[in-house]
Amino acid sequence: MKKKSKFPKVIAVSLLVSSQLLLAACSEKSNNSSNESSSGTYDPNSHLEVSWTAMLHTPSPPTDVVLDKIEEATNTTIKFNWVPDASKEERITAALASGELSDIVSLTMLRNSSVRQSLKSGMFWDVSKYLDEYENLKQIPEEVRTAASIDGSLYGVPFQKNLGRSGLILRKDWLDNLGLEPPTNLEELYEVARAFTEDDPDGNGKDDTTGFIDRSELRYGSFKTLSSYHGAPNGWAVDENGKFTPEFETEAYLETMKYSRKLYENGYLAKDFAVTAKSDQQEKFAQGKAGIYTGMVDIKNLKVMAEGVQDQMELIPINKIAGPDGEHRIWSENSGVGGLLAFPKSEVKDEAELKRILQFIDNLIDKEVYMLMTGGIEGTHYELGENGEFNILDDAQWQKDVQPLSSSRPSEVTHELVDADPKKQLANELIRENDKFAVLDPTVPLDSQTANERGTELEKIIIDATFKFIMGEIDEAGFQKEVDKWKKSGGDDMAKEYEEAYKAAK
Template sequence: MKLKTKKRWNLALVASLALATVLSGCGNGSEADANQTYDPNSKLEFTWLNILHTASPPTDVIKNKLEEYTNSKINFSWVPDASKEERITTALASGQLADVVTITMMTNSTVRNSLKSGLFWDVGPYLDSYPNLKKIPQEVRTAASIEGHLYGVPFQKNMARSGLILRKDWLDKLGLEVPKTLDELYNVARAFTEDDPDGNGKNDTTGFGDRSDLRYSSFKTLSSYFGTPNGWAVDANGKFTPEFDTPQYMETLKYSHKLYENGYLTRDFAVTAKTDQQQQFAQGRTGIYTGMVDISSLENMSQGLQKGMELVPVNKISNGDGKYHVWSEGSGVGGLLAFPKSEVKSEAELKRLLQFVDKLLDKEAFMYMTGGIEGEHYKIDEDGSFKIINQDKWQADVQPFAASRPSEVTYKLKDSNPRKQMANELIQENDKYAVLDPTVPLDSQTNNEQGTELQKIVTDATFRYIMGELDDEGFKQAVQSWKDAGGTRITEEYEAAYKTSQGKS
C-alpha cells in the first residue's frame, strides 16, 4: 500500500523572498485515515524541509541512491544555513511545513514554543521499535527532550567539536611550540601579528581571525578554556547563574579585549561572516582559526593561494592550572528531525517515516551521505583510509548531504588526510573535557518567549566590551538590563524545572 502523496513546498532560495508554498493534491483526495495500517514495504513519498550548508543544493546523484536504498521519493526544500533562523521561524509561525523538518536551533524561542505546543509528534515511544533508532543513547534522548517529550529524532553529534587550527609552518618559522596555555596562545597571536610569520617583510598578518557569531567565534572557545560554565552554572543547592555573570566570563572579555586592542584579533570580526573568516585564513592573512572540523576545507581553499601551508589542530588549552575544558554543543545533540502533525496525520505515516530515518542510519546510507559512490567519489586505501578522489564531483553531489546524516558518530572513518584524522581524534578526545549546559533538557517559558531577544543584550555588550566601547561597569549594567527585562524570571524558571527534574518538591 502506498502512503498518500504529500503536500509539496518550494522554498525560494532568495533571502528577500518570503516562503512560497506550492500545494499538490492529496493522492487519494481524502483526509488521512487515523486507523491507516503501517506497511513497511510501501513506497514512501514525502517532503523534507532541510538546511543547506553549501553554496548550492546537491545534484540528484546521491538523492537517487538514497531513494533506491530506502524505497522512497524525497522532495527536498533546501533552506540556506545563513537564513535558516528567519526561514524556519517563519515556516513554524505560518504552518508552512513539510513532512520532515530539520530543526537545528534548539534554543530559539520560536522553535521551543512550537515544539512544546504539540505541533510535532512525540517520537519517544516509537524509537525502540527500530533496529538503529533504538541504539540512540538515553542521555542523548534526554538532552534532546523538552519536559520529558522527544519531539523528533535527535541528530547525534560529537559531544564537543570546538578547538583551534593554527599555522604550523608559521610556528616553526618563528621558533614557537604549539601552545598549551592561554598565555602561550596569546604570545602566538602576538607573534603571528608582529613577527612577520610569512616572511614577506610586510605588516599584513593578524593572529586571530574571527566572525560575528558569538557562539561559534573564538570567544566561546576561549571562554571554556578559562573555565566559564557552558550557558549556565548550577551549584549544589540548585541555584542557576548565567555564564556571562561569572568571573571566568569577565576574564575572557578582558583577554579578548587585549587581543583586539593590540591588533592580534581582526578589527572587523564583529561584521565578518564565516566564509570571509575562512577566506582570510586561506589567503594567509590570519593564523589562528576556531573550528577543528574545518581543517580540510581550509586546506582546499588555500590551494593556489598559500605555498607550504601546514596546519595543526589544537584541542587542549588550559588557563594555567593544567586542566582542560571545552564547551559542548547541545550535549551531543545537533537538532531534531521532526514530524509536524499537520502533515503527518496518522501514526502509520509516522512509523513509515521513522523507518526511513532508521534506514539512513545504516552504514550503506551513511557512506552515500558521507563519501558518495565508491570508485566515483571516494576510495578506501589499503590501510583502510577514506579518501575523496574527485573533490569537485564530491562537493556537487555529496557534500550538501553530510550535514543531514542523522548521526555523525555511529561509524568512524579513517581519513587519508593526516591533519583531518588528527582533528577527528581530538574531537573524540574532547568527550573527556566536555562541559555540558545544564538547561538543555529543561524548559523556561520566559526563555521560550523572550530568550532570543534577551540574548542580543548580552551579545551586543560582549562585542562592545571587546572593542573597547564598554568598560566593566558598562558590561555589568548590560547584565542587569538582561535580568530586569526577563532574565531573572528565566533563572527562576530554570531553577524550578531543575528541582522538578531532580524529584524535589
C-alpha cells in the first residue's frame, strides 16, 4: 500500500481547469492502463487513507460527528472532496480533463460525453473480476453490472438504486379542501392542477398558488415522468428488427409536450420553471406556492422544510397515473444504476491498493455503516421503534451530520428500513412497486461513439427545443426543425451505432 500524507477530512472541490484538456488527459491515463501488481496481496484490516470526490446534495458538507464513526467502523481516514450537485457537470468535466482526481470518484452522469469518454479511455480500473471476492459486492445482480458496463468492462462499483424512483407528491390537505380525490389518470391530474391554481386550495382568498412546481430539467422535472404516463419510451425505443427510434420522435412524446404546454399556457405549471433550480423548487413547494411536485423520494424533506411555514401541510405520494391506454408506466433511471464509484489509475497505483479500497466500499454496505450514512448515531440522530420503525429524533441535527453522506451510500436497496413516518414509508413501498412497471432504456448497456463524443451537446438541442415548445416559442414545425438538426449533427449516427451494438450483443 502506498503511504499518503495525513489530510483534513472535508474540503471543497475547486476545479477551474479547461475541459479542452480532456482528450490529452484521457490519452495519458490510457498509456498507464496496466498497473496491476504481480500478486495483488493486501491486508483487508490495514488502515486506509482514502480521498473521495463525492456529490453534495445539501447546502453544506457534513460535520465530523458521523464521519468519525464511519472511519472507525471501516478503519479509514477519509478526505471528502465535495462537488455541489448543481455544478457537477462543470466540476467533474474539469477534473477529468485536468487529471486532478481522488482515489474514489463518484460518477453519477454516466450519459455525459466527457464521463463516457474518460471511462472508455482506460483512465479507471475495470473492477469486473474483483467484485465476487467481497461479501456485499458479490451480491450486485448481474443485470445491474451489465447496465453499468461499457463494452463488457465495469469501470467502477455501481451505485445500486431502485428501478423506478419517480412519481408525484400532492398536497392532500388541498385535495380535501376542494373535495377532490387523488388523481388516477392524466385527465384527473390535469383537473387537479387546474383546481390547485384557480380554486384557492389554501383558502386565503388570494390568487397565489399553482398546480405543478417544476425545475429546469427535463429528466428530473415533471416532463420525463409525464412522458412515461403518456407511454413514451425511456430514451429510445427498439423494435423487433433492432431499429432504434429516439423518444422525441414518438407520438407519446409529442402528446406530452402538448399536455405540458397546455399546463404552462393556463398557469397550471409554474411560469419560471425553465430557470428554477431544484433547491428553489423545493423551497417554493414548502412555502405553499404549489401543490404538485415530481419525486416521491423527497416527501419527508419537503414536510420538514415546511415546518413553521406550512404546518398544516399534508402530503400524499402517488406512483400510478394511467396513460391513454389505461396502463401504468414509469421511466427507470439507468436500469437501477445511479452511477459508479470509480478508481483512477493515476491515484490507485496497483492491484493491492485497489483491493483495499474495494474492501472499504464493501464495508460501506454493511448494515452498521449503512445505518450511519442513513440515520446517523442511534440514540442521537435516530431511534428504532418496537417493530423496527426508523425515526429521526432531531431533523436539524440529522441534516447537518448525516444527510450529506446519504447520497454516497453504494447501495440503497441492500437494506430496507420501516420509516416511522407513514407517508415516507408509503413512498418507499410505492417506489419498490414501480419495479413492476418500470420502463428501461435499451441503450444503457450499449455503446455509441457519437454519444460518447457529442451526446451531451446533442441532448441539449432536444432539451432546448422541448422547453421552447412548452413555453410556446416554437410550434410542431419548429420542433421538427430542431429534431432534423439533431439528426444531421450526429443523431442518425448515434441510432445506427446503437443498432450495431444491439445486434452484436444478441
